[in-house]
Amino acid sequence: MNSSAEPLTRSLAAAGAAERMIAIETAGLSKAYHLYERPQDRLWQTLFRGRRQFYREFWALRDIDLSVRRGETVGIIGRNGSGKSTLLQLIAGTLSPTRGTVAVHGRLAALLELGTGFNPEFAGRENVFLYGAILGLSREEIAERLDAIVEFAGIGPFLDQPVKTYSSGMLIRLAFAVSVNIDPEILIVDEALAVGDAAFQFKCLRRLERLIENGTTLLFVSHDLGMVKAFCERAIYLTGGAMRAAGTSGEIAELYMADVKAEEQDEMRRSAAVRVKPAIGDSRGIAFGTDQGHIRAVRFAATGQAQALFESGDPVVVEVEGDISADVPDPSISLILCDHRMIEIGGRFFPLNGIRRTDGSFAVRFTLRPRLAGGQYYLTLRIEQRTIDGNLVPIDKQVAAANFVVLKPAQTRFMGITDLPIELEPLL
Secondary structure: OOHHHHHHHHHHHHHHHHHHOEEEEEEEEEEEEEEOOOHHHHHHHHHHOOOOOOOEEEEEEEEEEEEEEOOOEEEEEOOOOOOHHHHHHHHHOOOOOOEEEEEEOOOEEEEOOOOOOOOOOOEHHHHHHHHHHHOOOOHHHHHHHHHHHHHHHOOHHHHHOEHHHOOHHHHHHHHHHHHHOOOOOEEEEEOHHHOOOHHHHHHHHHHHHHHHHOOOEEEEEOOOHHHHHHHOOEEEEEEOOEEEEEEEHHHHHHHHHHHHHHHHOHHHHHHOOOEEEOOOOOOOOOEEEOOOEEEEEEEEOOOOOOEEEEEOOOOEEEEEEEEEOOOOOOEEEEEEEEOOOOOEEEEEEEEOOOOOOOOOEEEEEEEEOOOEOOEEEEEEEEEEEEEEOOEEEEEEEEEEEEEEEEEOOOOOOOOOOEOOOOOOOOOO
16 A cells, blocks of 8 residues: 555545444534414415515524444434424424535434324324334334334224224334334434333333343433433533523533523523633533632642542542632532532532631642542532522532543552442451
């Protein structure tokens, strides 16, 4: 091979490998609808062939850039009308974008609007074959999976009745049963688990867990933030058809709840609206809060930087500087330790009254003495106004503001992430 061609070959191979790692990718994805005030305006629009406009545009989605890796689980949250379902329909191909692009790599199954892909005049059994064909399976492949689909749906003798006679719960049972039994590489779920009884919901959750373990990419819309945090590594927060923020599911859920609280309290909305702020951490970081305070600097005492290397059992000393407005009556500061997946291991909060200086600035030192397993860890810091333990307003939350690596211990007797203080003594 020509040596001058080798770098190009390697570059193309690397680009191909990167593309194979992506399941869903959108660029500038937008969707507009034409809204007509009167029925006759549609006729006038047709007659004038675009020379005049008889409608107003409503942008349900605007300029969404999204990349989802294979095997990743991503939640989409937001208020009603924020564009969540529109985004899923564009990705699933049931809507065409007004502008922008969407690319899907892999067999996709989507649970969107109730009964999408079903013919109400056909029996349930016929719709299984119809729906499976829409998802790209041959009749033979569907027949091989039919027993598993019927068993999962659990609708008994209704399988051979027209689906127009089904209840909403029976319809979603059948649709979900088909979607999860065709071995999808990508599964899109839009609030489908809100329908059905508790037993079936539990059955669906177990099947989702199994699909995720087997590497299925999951795009999940739900108003149940607990479910989003449980299933999704990452979350996207939409508002008004635009992406407000993206990050780990726990942090984005907290930002969403802060917005909800602010909307319910007029005074807070005027004086202390929560917004996305510049992050001081690395690429995994996200920051949000009000304009009433800022974390200016975070560093490990051992390195003077926001990165460090420790041996298991070493004390971890972190120095933090920031500012808090005088109109925050009871400020606190929290330090939260997270593992490499950004799952919280633990943390504590401390009041800042008596520490905040007259000019509003503060400087504190945290000392952690954890015995951790080897690996990467992150520190999240949050200035907050806290009334009770479970009720707070984030003034400045800096996710992944600092990170450190713990060297793997040569010998260890503990299991998991951290060494719990467990003692053993013989019983006499």
